Amino acid sequence: MVDDYIQISKLNDFIFCPYSIYLHSIYENFDTSTYHSKFQKRGSINHARIDNKTYSTSKYIIQGKDIYSQKYGLVGKIDLYDSKQKSLIERKYKITKIYSGYKLQLFAQCLCMQEMGYQVNKLCFHSLVDNKNYPIAFPSGEDLNFLKDTVKQIRNFRSKDAVLLSISPLKCEKCIYNNLCAFK
Numbered sequence: 001m002v003d004d005y006i007q008i009s010k011l012n013d014f015i016f017c018p019y020s021i022y023l024h025s026i027y028e029n030f031d032t033s034t035y036h037s038k039f040q041k042r043g044s045i046n047h048a049r050i051d052n053k054t055y056s057t058s059k060y061i062i063q064g065k066d067i068y069s070q071k072y073g074l075v076g077k078i079d080l081y082d083s084k085q086k087s088l089i090e091r092k093y094k095i096t097k098i099y100s101g102y103k104l105q106l107f108a109q110c111l112c113m114q115e116m117g118y119q120v121n122k123l124c125f126h127s128l129v130d131n132k133n134y135p136i137a138f139p140s141g142e143d144l145n146f147l148k149d150t151v152k153q154i155r156n157f158r159s160k161d162a163v164l165l166s167i168s169p170l171k172c173e174k175c176i177y178n179n180l181c182a183f184k
């Protein structure tokens with residue numbers, strides 16, 4: 001059942017702030033211009049090039065492919081898969097730190113690709129603004145447990161749990177739902 005699957009993009013959002021998942025479900029059908037800041041718009045434009053498959057014309061670069069894992073109950077899209085190097089690459093506008101949510105997202109993409117029969121030899125983040133690569137080790141047993149636990153928590157999350165969150169002004173300032181959130 002597709003409804004039982006968790007979107008890979010929600011893993012990072014949930015780790016950033018569980019309440020953002022609730023706001024995402026409310027506003028997902030709205031025009032994002034109603035709440036996206038300049039920062040998010042810039043990120044969306046860069047991602048649109050991947051979603052539209054216009055980043056590269058090379059035959060061996062697979063872009064914006066739909067992926068899923070029955071084993072982990074995940075669906076989503078990859079950014080780029082280089083089928084020559086067998087590398088899975090997630091691009092972000094500017095990377096200053098590799099957050100655990102970023103890694104979880106790339107691990108989830110890797111597990112989906114492997115389950116779908118693709119060989120993955122390398123995992124990497126790419127920071128667009130400074131053209132830097134950040135290779136990532138393959139997930140350990142602990143990482144896989146963290147992934148399974150996060151998927152379970154997302155499934156069980158209820159918006160009323162949000163009152164238990166400790167709200168951080170620094171985090172809320174960067175959040176795309178800042179203008180809409182009652183808890184900030």
Ligand code: SF4
Pocket residue numbers: 016017018019020023167168171172173175176177178181182183184
């Ligand atoms: S504004 Fe803060 S509390 Fe609200 S969803 Fe964003 S990060 Fe969470």
